[in-house]
Amino acid sequence: MDSKIETKIINHSSFQKIKTLIKIVSTGLISTAIIWELVNLYGTFHNWQVSKDLNWIFWIDRIALISHGIEALIAAYYTRLQQKNPLQYSIYTFFVGTVGLLELKIGQEGKE
Template sequence: MNLNQINPNLINLVKVVSTTVMFSAVGLELGNIYALTNSIRVPSNLDIVFVVERIAVTSHFIEAIIAGFFAPAKNKQPIQYAVYTFFTGTIGLLELLQIDKVEEKPN
């Protein structure tokens, strides 16, 4: 997928939404851990929310690991780009992987 073909405003919107959702997911998981350690009952109707949240966090974590491994080859800081990719998701990973394609493109 070529990011240059996508509307930049849409990419920025996805980044903002993804970052907001990931911060919310991490906060939700921390709240759940707090509730479990202090024997606070969490409503059972939130179980599906926790499942979706864990899937999102896991997929973004895997993308962050991939970005961390590829970042040095693209002259980027691995930890910095892994954290960026964790919060922005696939868009951040696509940006990292397309750096060479943009640089190699003849004018």
């Protein structure tokens, strides 16, 4: 797909509303995943076990945390190429996910 068409789709007004909703939901879910993992770690240190029925939640949150971590690393790399603060943008991308990478891509296209 042509990059101008992609940018036009991404900048469409309805996409902006969806993007905002994704940012809010993603930040909440990633924060919940971090808390969930911390509770699990605390439980491990204090010898109490979470029900085996909840193991699937741990797998989902670990996958989400790892994938968002990878996105944050990618964002840090590309942000550094744009002479911006990589730490700030990678933390932002960690919490909002792919939307942060899309915003970074649009910023990069505007620079070219």
